[in-house]
Amino acid sequence: MYGDLGNKLVQDAKRIRNLENLPAYKTETVRTVTREVRDLDRDVNAILAATNGSFEPSSNPATATTLLVNHLCIRRNKRCLLAYHRTRTDKMEEMVWRGTDMEQATQNAGEADESSSMSPEEEEYVRQFGDLLAAYKGQWTDIDLTGSLEPPRDLFIDVRVLKDAGEIQTEYGTINLTKNSQFYVRQGDVERLIAQGYLQKLH
Known part of the structure; x- marks a missing residue:
């Protein structure tokens, strides 16, 4: 039909x-x-x-x-x-x-x-x-345009690493993200990695 x-x-x-x-x-x-x-x-x-x-x-x-x-x-x-x-x-x-x-x-x-x-x-x-x-995005290199539009409740959050993501540079230094490790980090530094499935936000 x-x-x-x-x-x-x-x-x-x-x-x-x-x-x-x-x-x-x-x-x-x-x-x-x-x-x-x-x-x-x-x-x-x-x-x-x-x-x-x-x-x-x-x-x-x-x-x-x-x-x-x-x-x-x-x-x-x-x-x-x-x-x-x-x-x-x-x-x-x-x-x-x-x-x-x-x-x-x-x-x-x-x-x-x-x-x-x-x-x-x-x-x-x-x-x-x-x-x-x-x-x-290159026109505004200092702004993450892919970040959430909702303001964060907490500036820092606990995260667990689900997959090895290597080293990332943050405002407070370098962090080596190895699987199953946990960190207390600034949310803005890891939002992209959470969205990509490398990190899990802990409540």
Whole structure:
């Protein structure tokens, strides 16, 4: 049935909003929906060509209904494709802005080849968006633009290191972040590492 696969893309887009990582790009579904749009467009053009440009909807309501349904299916499929890609784009931009490790966050879970869940076009988009963001942040090097907009309750917090992160330079000196160690640090110095999953804030 026309529109079924487009609806699946919309459902997948809704699911993406609530996920931490980006799921695999639905290449085959997108291709099939795109093919469906082309087939419907070809059918519409064939019907109109057969009328020699003198089609009157009132005199042929069956043909008019077919044209209307096909046109609405085309529009709906296009909107489903746009919604799916817009949701994925928003998710990728959010992950880049947060400083998420994109390579780890976009690996297909459970696949031996550890292939990326992004399409080649999405990978290029992420790369270019990252470059633009780096250039934008570079204008204000002393301000962390990716930090939380909520003011911290405490200036210093206790954190546990979940993954080795090496040495970081803080206002109060150098800290070596080795797995399972705990530190009492200034929240502003480690917000990015908490967001990336290297550190866990202890309450």
